[in-house]
Amino acid sequence: MSTLEHHGTYQPTTGLGKWMDARLPLPRLMYDSFVAYPVPRNLNYAYTFGGMLSIMLVLQILTGVVLAMHYNGSTVGAFTSVEHIMRDVNNGWLLRYMHANGASFFFAAVFLHIFRGMYYGSYKEPRELLWILGCIIFLLMMATAFMGYVLPWGQMSFWGATVITGFFTAFPVVGEPIQQLLLGGFAVDNPTLNRFFSLHYLLPFMIAGVVVLHVWALHVTGQTNPTGVEIKSKTDTVPFTPFATIKDAFALIVFFLFFAYFVFYMPNFLGHADNYIEANPLVTPSHIVPEWYFLPFYAILRAITFDIGPLTSKLLGVLAMFGSIAVLFVMPWLDTSKVRSAVYRPWYKVFFWLFVVNAIFLGWLGAKPAEGVYTFLAQLSTLYYFGFFIVILPLLGLIETPRRVPNSITEAVLAKSSKRSGGAAQDAAASTDNKA
Amino acid sequence: MSDTTTTENEELPTRRDFIYVATGMLGVIGAASVAWPFIDQMRPDAAVLAAGQPIDVNLEAVEPGQAITVTWRGKPYFVRRLTEDEIASASELGEGDMKEFAPIETRLGGEEVKDWVIVSANCTHLGCVPKVIDTKPEGWNCPCHGSVFDMTGRILRGPAATNLPLPPYVFTSATNLVIGTDQA
Numbered sequence: 001m002s003t004l005e006h007h008g009t010y011q012p013t014t015g016l017g018k019w020m021d022a023r024l025p026l027p028r029l030m031y032d033s034f035v036a037y038p039v040p041r042n043l044n045y046a047y048t049f050g051g052m053l054s055i056m057l058v059l060q061i062l063t064g065v066v067l068a069m070h071y072n073g074s075t076v077g078a079f080t081s082v083e084h085i086m087r088d089v090n091n092g093w094l095l096r097y098m099h100a101n102g103a104s105f106f107f108a109a110v111f112l113h114i115f116r117g118m119y120y121g122s123y124k125e126p127r128e129l130l131w132i133l134g135c136i137i138f139l140l141m142m143a144t145a146f147m148g149y150v151l152p153w154g155q156m157s158f159w160g161a162t163v164i165t166g167f168f169t170a171f172p173v174v175g176e177p178i179q180q181l182l183l184g185g186f187a188v189d190n191p192t193l194n195r196f197f198s199l200h201y202l203l204p205f206m207i208a209g210v211v212v213l214h215v216w217a218l219h220v221t222g223q224t225n226p227t228g229v230e231i232k233s234k235t236d237t238v239p240f241t242p243f244a245t246i247k248d249a250f251a252l253i254v255f256f257l258f259f260a261y262f263v264f265y266m267p268n269f270l271g272h273a274d275n276y277i278e279a280n281p282l283v284t285p286s287h288i289v290p291e292w293y294f295l296p297f298y299a300i301l302r303a304i305t306f307d308i309g310p311l312t313s314k315l316l317g318v319l320a321m322f323g324s325i326a327v328l329f330v331m332p333w334l335d336t337s338k339v340r341s342a343v344y345r346p347w348y349k350v351f352f353w354l355f356v357v358n359a360i361f362l363g364w365l366g367a368k369p370a371e372g373v374y375t376f377l378a379q380l381s382t383l384y385y386f387g388f389f390i391v392i393l394p395l396l397g398l399i400e401t402p403r404r405v406p407n408s409i410t411e412a413v414l415a416k417s418s419k420r421s422g423g424a425a426q427d428a429a430a431s432t433d434n435k436a
Numbered sequence: 437m438s439d440t441t442t443t444e445n446e447e448l449p450t451r452r453d454f455i456y457v458a459t460g461m462l463g464v465i466g467a468a469s470v471a472w473p474f475i476d477q478m479r480p481d482a483a484v485l486a487a488g489q490p491i492d493v494n495l496e497a498v499e500p501g502q503a504i505t506v507t508w509r510g511k512p513y514f515v516r517r518l519t520e521d522e523i524a525s526a527s528e529l530g531e532g533d534m535k536e537f538a539p540i541e542t543r544l545g546g547e548e549v550k551d552w553v554i555v556s557a558n559c560t561h562l563g564c565v566p567k568v569i570d571t572k573p574e575g576w577n578c579p580c581h582g583s584v585f586d587m588t589g590r591i592l593r594g595p596a597a598t599n600l601p602l603p604p605y606v607f608t609s610a611t612n613l614v615i616g617t618d619q620a
């Protein structure tokens with residue numbers, strides 16, 4: 001393992017700085033982690049989603065805490081209190097639209113972040129734990145968003161909660177007691193709404209805790225980079241500030257431009273009209289669909305329409321859906337290739353992009369009615385989803401011939417820039433240096 | 437001191453080992469007993485259970501071919517009165533037509549009240565409320581994932597695996613139904 005050589009050390013200059021440093025060296029920790037910390041010099045924009053995710057988490061917590069000041073977590077008051085936030089509370093509409101669309105953008109960023117990891121092999125040794133912590137954050141995010149969506153107590157809130165807690169009834173014997181334990185009753189009702197509010201408040205702070213572990217693990221192993229070659233010397237890296245800071249900030253601003261467009265011009269585009277109808281336990285909306293970020297998993301759930309032996313289609317569907325996330329956890333051990341980055345894996349690259357297209361296709365199918373040709377297509381898509389992890393990843397590593405991997409990040413960067421400048425004398429010298 | 441003698445005699449458990457194990461065990465029991473109330477509080481509480489008292493349903497206004505929805509324990513139930521034709525078409529269904537076979541007699545109300553079907557209105561797949569239809573022999577279809585039930589709530593096709601369950605109920609007269617108990 002390379003030892004990460006930092007760019008400079010913290011030198012407190014002021015009296016207060018020295019006083020702090022001798023007692024609680026928090027400024028030193030910050031300096032070492034976010035100023036002098038060495039990052040690969042060739043990071044591209046795919047590496048900026050992590051920063052965005054941290055900011056989105058902060059934004060969700062801030063908007064959430066102020067929404068909670070006006071929200072009423074009871075079945076009698078929930079729906080009207082959200083309308084009250086929208087109409088009466090000063091700037092309430094803005095805060096709520098930021099929170100609701102913020103969840104969507106949070107998920108958009110996390111999906112891109114996960115795809116980045118899959119493409120550049122970030123999950124591979126020695127970053128397995130870093131990857132698993134990320135998967136845990138993803139799970140917690142899903143739980144948080146699911147419970148948050150129940151809070152406005154609209155028709156989609158109610159029926160979404162009914163269907164999702166209904167998953168547990170798929171398990172024989174223990175299923176129904178577990179469902180009642182979650183609901184605090186026999187159906188989704190006031191006790192359910194109350195506990196969901198409590199947990200929706202709690203989980204983001206648990207996410208923040210896991211994020212700290214995630215970043216800690218990241219700073220032990222260092223970041224990957226597009227070449228997948230580990231950092232070997234100081235010339236492979238640049239200091240976090242200003243290089244990564246500026247790049248992250250620029251990407252964040254662009255991301256926020258899109259976010260603001262949604263918040264101000266199409267705040268309900270990602271939502272469902274049915275959720276502006278108050279929950280009614282006696283009538284199910286004619287077409288219930290989850291939020292867009294759950295659609296691929298929903299499609300997998302519905303794709304299983306057949307029984308296998310004693311296992312019913314219902315149980316299998318639920319297992320497949322949970323399995324589609326569980327399989328991410330073991331990804332580091334499924335991939336047998338010695339080469340980390342897809343840049344040098346010609347076949348993996350193809351299967352990876354197919355995986356991305358397939359995931360989007362699954363999302364599209366999840367929004368379609370579960371009948372006829374859609375069910376068949378969803379079954380094919382589900383097959384590829386699992387096939388990618390369970391068959392392609394292990395086999396491909398054994399049979400694929402990777403391209404030549406550069407010896408170091410610096411070599412790759414110089415080769416690229418000499419190609420671009422048509423082989424300027426200086427670059428030519430540098431690359432001969434490398435060959436020697 | 438006793439310490440020196442016991443460390444020499446490694447196979448024998450010492451008094452200190454005993455104290456370690458005993459403390460550990462007590463600690464585990466203590467932790468579990470403290471954890472229990474935190475989990476137990478999540479189960480349906482007394483108010484929810486009290487709302488589970490049986491309910492009376494007045495049937496006077498329900499004509500053959502009609503269905504009403506009532507709630508018991510916060511959950512919806514269908515009370516449906518079948519026409520002669522509907523009973524006949526449901527009777528024709530055999531074992532091959534459905535995923536979970538149940539003879540028609542077991543699905544209909546008691547002796548004198550054969551035209552009533554009282555079933556849970558939560559789809560046995562994931563709990564949506566199926567829509568009442570009367571494309572005989574189909575009686576309900578679920579908007580969520582497309583399960584189809586017959587006139588008596590038996591599962592014909594779709595992702596649901598079991599029939600709509602029957603709540604405990606009893607007819608106290610020809611026009612009064614009690615849901616929530618089978619004792620008159």
Ligand code: HEM
Binds near residue numbers: 068099100151203
């Ligand atoms: C991981 C971070 C979070 C995510 C992904 C998230 C997600 C959501 C979602 C999807 C909704 C439904 C929005 C709608 O359609 O109206 C919601 C509502 C709500 N959330 Fe959060 N949330 C997060 C953090 C928080 C926090 C920390 C609080 C603090 C108390 C909070 C308080 C609320 C409240 C009061 C509502 C109901 C009002 C409303 O519907 O706008 N949220 N959340």
Ligand code: FES
Binds near residue numbers: 561563594595
């Ligand atoms: S809930 Fe009825 S088919 Fe899924």
